[in-house]
Amino acid sequence: MNRVVLAALAVLLAPGPAPGQAGTPRGPVFRVGVDTVHVTVTVQDKDGRCVPDLRPDEFVVLEDGRPQPLELVARAVEPGNDEALVLDLGLLLDTSESMMKEMKLSQEAAVRFLENIPRARELFTIFFDEDIRISRYDSENQQGLFERIHDTKSAGNTALYDAIAVYISRIEESPGRKVLVVLTDGEDSISRTSLSEVIRLIRSSPVTIYPIALLGGFPSGSARTVQARAVLQQLAETSGGQVFSPGASRDLAAIFQKILDELKAQYVLGYVPANALRDGRFRKLKVQVKRDGLRVRHRAGYFASAAAGE
Numbered sequence: 001m002n003r004v005v006l007a008a009l010a011v012l013l014a015p016g017p018a019p020g021q022a023g024t025p026r027g028p029v030f031r032v033g034v035d036t037v038h039v040t041v042t043v044q045d046k047d048g049r050c051v052p053d054l055r056p057d058e059f060v061v062l063e064d065g066r067p068q069p070l071e072l073v074a075r076a077v078e079p080g081n082d083e084a085l086v087l088d089l090g091l092l093l094d095t096s097e098s099m100m101k102e103m104k105l106s107q108e109a110a111v112r113f114l115e116n117i118p119r120a121r122e123l124f125t126i127f128f129d130e131d132i133r134i135s136r137y138d139s140e141n142q143q144g145l146f147e148r149i150h151d152t153k154s155a156g157n158t159a160l161y162d163a164i165a166v167y168i169s170r171i172e173e174s175p176g177r178k179v180l181v182v183l184t185d186g187e188d189s190i191s192r193t194s195l196s197e198v199i200r201l202i203r204s205s206p207v208t209i210y211p212i213a214l215l216g217g218f219p220s221g222s223a224r225t226v227q228a229r230a231v232l233q234q235l236a237e238t239s240g241g242q243v244f245s246p247g248a249s250r251d252l253a254a255i256f257q258k259i260l261d262e263l264k265a266q267y268v269l270g271y272v273p274a275n276a277l278r279d280g281r282f283r284k285l286k287v288q289v290k291r292d293g294l295r296v297r298h299r300a301g302y303f304a305s306a307a308a309g310e
Contacts, residue, residue, distance in 0.1 A: 035272045035273070035276075036071070036072075036270050036271070036272055037063075037270065037271055037272075037273055037302060038072070038084050038175065038206065038268055038269070038270045039061065039268070039269045039270075039285060039287060039298050039299065040177050040206065040208055040240065040266055040267070040268055040298060040299070041059075041240075041266060041267045041268070041269055041287050041296060041297070041298045042240065042262050042265070042266055042267075042296070042297045042298070043265075043267065043289060043294055043295070043296050043297075044294065044295045044297075045293060045294060045295075046293055046295075050261050050262060050264075050265035051265070051291075051294055052075060052077075052264075052265040054267065054289060054291065056070065056073035057290075058289050058290045058291055059073055059267070059269060059287065059288075059289060059290075060287070060288040060289075060290070061269055061271055061285065061286075061287050062285070062286040062287075062288070063271075063273055063274070063275065063283050063284070063285060064275070064283050064284055065284075065286075066274060066275070068271040068272075068273065068274060069271060069272075069274075070269055070270065070271050071270050071271055071272060072084060072268065072269060072270030072271075073267065073268075073269055073270075074267065074268050075265075075266075075267055076177070076263060076264055076265065076266040076267070076268070077264050077265075082268075083174070083175035083176060084175045084176065084177075084268045084270060085176070085177065085268055086121050086175065086176035086177065087120045087121060087176065087177050087179065087263065088120060088121050088122045088123075088171065088176055088177065088178050088179070089117060089120045089122070089123040089124075089179050089180075089181070090123070090124045090125075090126065090167050090170075090178075090179070090180040090181070090207075091110060091113060091114070091123070091124070091125045091126070091137075091180075091181050091183070092125075092126045092128060092163050092164065092167065092180065092181070092182040092183065092184065093106060093110050093125065093126070093127050093128070093149065093152070093183050094106065094128060094129070094158065094160065094182075094183055094184035094185065094214075095127050095128065095129045095152050095153070095154055095155070095156075096128070096129040096130070096154060096155070096156055096157060096158035096159075096187075096189075097129070097154055097155055097156055097157070097158075098154075098158060098185055098187050098189075098217060099154045099184070099185055099214065099217065100154040100217065101216055101217040102185065102214040102215075102216045102217050103152070103153075103154045105214060105216070105246065105248070105249055105252075106183045106214055107149050107150055107152065108249050108252065109183055109212055109214075109246070109252050109256075110125075110149050110183055111146055111149055111150070112252050112253070112256055113181055113256055114137065114145065114146070116256055116257075116260060117260075121176065122136070123136070123137040124136060124137070124167060124170055125137050125145065126163050126166065126167055127148075127152060128158075128159055128160065128162070128163035129154070129155060129156035129157065129158060129159070130156040130157040130158070130159055130190050131156070131159075132159060132162060132163050132166055134166070134170070135148075157189040157190035158184075158187050158188050158189045158190060158191075159188065159190050159191045160182075160184055160186070160187070160188040160191060161188050161191035161193040161194065161195060161197070161198040162190075162191040162192060162193050164180070164182070164193075164198050164201070164202070164209075164235075165191075165193045165197075165198055165201055167180060167207075168201050168202070168204075168205050168207060171205060171206075171207065177206070177208070177263075177266065177268065178205065178206050178207040178208065179207070179208050179210070179263065180207050180208070180209045180210070180239075180241075181209075181210045181211075181212065181259070182209060182210070182211045182212065182232075182235070183212045183214060184211065184212070184213075184214065184232070185213070185214050185215055185217055185218065185228055186211070186213060186215070186227075186228030186229065186231045186232045187224070187228055188231075195231065195234075198235075199234065199235075199238055202235065202238045202239050203238055203282065203299070203300060203301060203302070203303070204302070204303050205239075206299065206302075207239055208239050208240050208241045208299070209235050209236055209238075209239040209241040210236065210241045210242060210243075210244065210259055211232040211235055211236055211241070211243045211244070212244050212245075212246065212255065213228070213229060213232050213243055213244065213245040214246070215228060215229065215245065216247075229243070229245075237300075238299070238300050239299050239300075240297045240298040240299040240300075241297070242262075242297070244258070244259075269287065273304070275304075277304065278304060278305045278306055278307040279304055279306065279307070280303060280304060280305070280306030280307075281303070281304055282301055282302070282303050282304075283301050283302055283303070283304055284300065284301040285298060285299065285300065285301045285302065
């Protein structure tokens, strides 16, 4: 693993608890301003269509079961320069040996995503197998990045959890929506970061994860397929995202259109927590809407800041 990756993981994973002690390493705490918490919300009807016309008074945010007074309710497509609406994107491409049968589909998916993404403040692309390689995407290196994707060969073990941890370590503590698309079969064979640790990091961050499950290399209905799908589902649910499973290249256009539609129809809610304690504890979030028959997705919660010296 390269030095950049090792340095990032050292920051993320240390200091951890000694063997036998309860708990996991404390993840980064993402805050906007001094006191404001921002929550990115997707609202859909029973048919899975995004609902972009909710009024501010139709939202209720509960933190640990207590209603919070909202100071911001904004739609992603609203005009203006509200920093809470700025979009930062990440694309993780699994290039490990277990992806050999799905590599062509993965490459096509990655290129289509990059061709269709909305304007973003920043976009990281991360190639990972047993090594992790990071690129910052912009219009000037677009063709070179496409060529790199098409030239990628599958080889080596899989460091999925480490790759997600490295991406989260690169997210600036700045306002805005953070979205990560992960093209993978969901297996991990070599990461230093455990699944429980990466889930904690996700819960500590504002990132929304959309795994693209490429499971064609596993026998249908096998234990590997079930386990990989469960992992990807956990990553998505924890962050407020959604798992997609393309069966063939013809499915990719619809999947990316659905993700793009979500990004355009999202809401960002902001509030100052009624609980002003700086106790470093995880606080559960629940967003409700005052309209029947709608489904709401958002991250599970956040870690409060800790008092100085803790």
